Amino acid sequence: MLKSIDEAVGKQGEPGAGPHSSKQVRIMPFQIRHRQQVYELYGKIFSERSRVGFEARWEWGRENDLFFDGGAKWVLVDNDRVVGFLNTVPLAYRIGGTTLTAHTPADYMVDPEYRFYGLQLMHQFFRTCANCVSADDVPSTIKVTEWLGAKRAGRLxxxxxxxxxxxxxxxxxxxxxxxxxxxxxxxxxxxxxxxxxxxxxxxxxxxxxxxxxxxxxxxxxxxxxxxxxxxxxxxxxxxxxxxxxxxxxxxxxxxxxxxxxxxxxxxxxxxxxxxxxxxxxxxxxxxxxxxxxxxxxxxxxxxxxxxxxxxxxxxxxxxxxxxxxxxxxxxxxxxxxxxxxxxxxxxxxxxxxxxxxxxxxxxxxxxxxxxx
Missing domain, CATH: 3.40.630.30 (Gcn5-related N-acetyltransferase (GNAT))
Incomplete structure (x- = not known):
């Protein structure tokens, strides 16, 4: 059993760690040149109908949000091919009388053939964002979020x-x-x-x-x-x-x-x-x-x-x-x-x-x- 998230991510990048271990898979900040490939990846993983909605809300959710910076976002690339993506949504919360900013991981997606590397995106999120609020219904996502330190706070x-x-x-x-x-x-x-x-x-x-x-x-x-x-x-x-x-x-x-x-x-x-x-x-x-x-x-x-x-x-x-x-x-x-x-x-x-x-x-x- 892996003892830490760092050990898990490290093993994913080691030679022989998966079917694409010989590829040049790395995580990097999202750039505007990646956007079309992100659209295509969304359609591949979810559906073409979902992709239409994703593209329609991109401007609203990623560039014209309340913080006017779209939040941090990253891509997982194999050479120049986008095989994963993770966005963040920053919002203001009031906790115990204190107003502060917390981020939500959003639009997490990884090409099924590169699923061994997907954990790196979530690891990057928790290393970058000090405060996190997330609502999920996928058991595997909930487990990863909790493994990375989040605690259950309620249920919808x-x-x-x-x-x-x-x-x-x-x-x-x-x-x-x-x-x-x-x-x-x-x-x-x-x-x-x-x-x-x-x-x-x-x-x-x-x-x-x-x-x-x-x-x-x-x-x-x-x-x-x-x-x-x-x-x-x-x-x-x-x-x-x-x-x-x-x-x-x-x-x-x-x-x-x-x-x-x-x-x-x-x-x-x-x-x-x-x-x-x-x-x-x-x-x-x-x-x-x-x-x-x-x-x-x-x-x-x-x-x-x-x-x-x-x-x-x-x-x-x-x-x-x-x-x-x-x-x-x-x-x-x-x-x-x-x-x-x-x-x-x-x-x-x-x-x-x-x-x-x-x-x-x-x-x-x-x-x-x-x-x-």
Missing amino acids: VGYVKVLDGRALRQHERLNRVPLLAQWLLTGALGLRDTVRLAGRNALHVEPLREFDRRLEKFFLRISQRAPAMPVRDLRFLQWRYGPTSPHPTREIAVVTDGGGNLLGYVVFHLSVETHRGLILDLLALPEAGVEVPISLMRYAVKRLRAEGAWTVRYFASPGAMPVPDLRRLGFIRRGDFVLSVKFADPGIQTIATRPGAWNYSFGDSEASHAFI
Whole structure:
């Protein structure tokens, strides 16, 4: 067994370490001349459809981010051929009353034939970035992240709600269900939701075209109660859900009090191509009561159904939405993301790894960028 990450990386580069040990494989800072090869590698590893989305969000996510430098990024090259890539996303976080920058590893990819060398990219990330926040759903990636020193800080619990029987077409084992059965299922789901989504005490939910200055006050009130969270100020939200973001057609809805102050908001998105709805962000003041997030979720589900969604995905952070209420609304468990963190300051790390410390939405994560 390897005793350290340095030993592991060292062995990968030694002669005879793998099928490409005779090649000149090395890691180097990304340069603009590598971009086209990175695009091609993304398409090869994931899919050509995914590559289209990756190229579309490159300018937004790599060059026009909140820090205006795109963050550090590296390529793994064999001579002049790009065989691996790793990007970073720098964001501001507020931990225990302190605001600091942490990076998220993003768009990690390695040509399958060079997988023995891929660990070098993650090693470079942790050597370069003192603070790390990452949400992952791939067990092998989570293990490597923890091996390199990150600790589990929470979980985004996955849920799915089926709105239309045609969603069976997207299921490998159920895609041969007859069309008539799909129609009948759609009708049954609609009738059941007529009761589920009615809500006797439902609050008034107001659609919002863009985030406004009320978010600044809302964020301050939330941050006073959450030991750890991203800085979700107006600047962040306008960047994350703006016209050049991966979700330019997102919708926003809010619940306010009698004075127009925000009690909660929801951001949701529909992929027209896949008919999949996604709840990106759902946040409410704890003292406003449970009916605020419930009303926001009801509104989002109704809108997504009306717009043609077959399913709705939601990844809930602890305390964001009561599990019994999610079940009453027809959501079932389906896949989680693990939140891992590593901070150079031991005091910050202690706060960030306390159970229930984080207020973190799926839309805050780099993983959400590819859900289009």
